[in-house]
Amino acid sequence: MELRPEEAEELAALRSHVTTTRRPSSPGLEARMFEPLPCLDHGFVRVVDYMGDDAAVVQAARVSYGTGTRKVSDDRNLIRYLMRHRHTTPFEMCELKLHVKLPIFVARQWIRSRTASVNEYSARYSILDREFYLPRAEDLALQDNQNRQGRGDSLDAEQAAEVLSLLKHDAMHNHAQYERLLEHHGLSRELARMTLPVSWYTQWYWKIDLHNLLHFLSLRMDRHAQYEIRVYADTIGSLVADWVPLVWEAFADYRLGAVTLSRQMMKVVQAMLAGEPPTLENSGLSRREWTELMEALGR
Ligand SMILES: Cc1cc2nc3c(=O)[nH]c(=O)nc-3n(C[C@H](O)[C@H](O)[C@H](O)COP(=O)(O)OP(=O)(O)OC[C@H]3O[C@@H](n4cnc5c(N)ncnc54)[C@H](O)[C@@H]3O)c2cc1C
Known part of the structure; x- marks a missing residue:
């Protein structure tokens, strides 16, 4: 993932600006604010804003004024109780706003999670850069013969090189056509984009509360989810672990690492x-x- 000099400058300015506030803040997430975390070859996830911390979940559950005289272990036990018994609304008191750059086919899976607020980059207004996803050779695999939605054995080196060359050639060709439609034919941006494949990168702002974010992560960090969306989910998971460590611990124990038995x-x-x-x-x-x-x- 490469940032343009002006983008790097803008991010450095954002990260150097510190304000004092009376609002609760999470030291773990403060340290990671605005920093783009690379995902796949050109993508990233970065935190734009957030609201709440572990204590906000506890306060909401108790409907209390503040931290009072409770011990951290009380908060931890309450959060674990809430997670274990699926008391969801206290987790909705925390919010996370992300800026994400992702291939369109990943975005199509991601957008199925309906409980977030989304604003996507408009290819009707703007011309898309020549940025498309090209998997690493080791991520190219055959169709799994058991699971119709999954990947099986890796391609051998020769096959992988051939597939990569084909994918790259197609993407470059499509981009050349895109430019031709725009420049030579003067076609509107909203129509010219039709020639670009779903490997093209898009960007969005995505805001979601912690309860629904954990639901998204439980679906997309799972080994049945496609590798490419899992990369993003794992990255967001690492942010959540720093943001609300007690919630993350409970989530890892009672959801990620748990099994439901019929x-x-x-x-x-x-x-x-x-x-x-x-x-x-x-x-x-x-x-x-x-x-x-x-x-x-x-x-
Ligand atoms: C591994 C994997 C494979 C998948 N394969 C396919 C596929 O082949 N084809 C396909 O179409 N989809 C597929 N999906 C998408 C999947 O079916 C869900 O649509 C997606 O994961 C979002 O889940 P959700 O509805 O629980 O989440 P959200 O949209 O985030 O909703 C969260 C919860 O809110 C409630 N909710 C939200 N909106 C409504 C509503 N309108 N009415 C009632 N309740 C609502 C539900 O309780 C829901 O569980 C796949 C998902 C995964 C993880």
């Missing part, structure tokens, strides 16, 4: 603990559920 799965586990392990056939589970359960139990 009634039938519970019966299988109980039978195993009683020393009467059931078989797939008499478990009442489908083969897929059985495999998921055994994986979760480390069998």
Whole structure:
């Protein structure tokens, strides 16, 4: 990811400007404000603004005036209780506003999360730069033959080089056509963009509350999510860990690292603990559920 000199200057000015405030602030996130965190080859995530901290979640749950005389361990226990029992509204009291640069195909997956406020860069007004996503050779993989939505084995080096060359050639060709439509034919920007592929980068401001952000992260940090959106979700996860460390710890324990067991799965586990392990056939589970359960139990 490369910044233009004027962009780097603007960011340095933003980061050097410090104000005093009576509002609660999070030292962990303050340290990372405005800094673009690279994602994929040309993308980034950067924090533009935020509201609230761990204490804001606790205050909302208790409807209290401030920190009072409680200990950190009380706050931690309350946050863990709220997360464990899915009390969601206290987490909605915190907000995060991000500036994100991402390929259009990633944006299409991301925008399915409907509970955020979004403002996207307009290719009707502005001419798009020649910036498209080209995967790293090691991220090129064959179609998985089990999971229709996933990737299987990596391509060998020769195939990967051929695929990369094809992708690059197509993108460069499409961009040349885009410029030709704009300059030679004088076509409007809103129409000329039709020739650009979904590997092209777009940008947006994205604002979301912490409850819905955690939902987004649980979906998009999951190993079933596409690698490219996972890169962004993991980066945002690292920001959340610095912003609200107690919430992040509870989220990691009760959501990211947790498993939900169905009634039938519970019966299988109980039978195993009683020393009467059931078989797939008499478990009442489908083969897929059985495999998921055994994986979760480390069998
Ligand atoms: C690995 C993966 C694969 C996917 N594959 C596909 C696919 O092939 N095709 C496809 O179309 N989508 C796909 N999706 C998108 C997926 O189906 C969801 O649309 C997306 O993840 C957003 O989830 P959500 O609705 O829970 O989140 P949000 O939109 O953030 O909503 C959060 C919650 O708010 C509530 N809510 C929000 N809006 C409404 C509403 N209008 N009515 C009622 N309740 C609402 C719901 O409780 C919802 O869970 C995929 C997602 C993932 C993670």
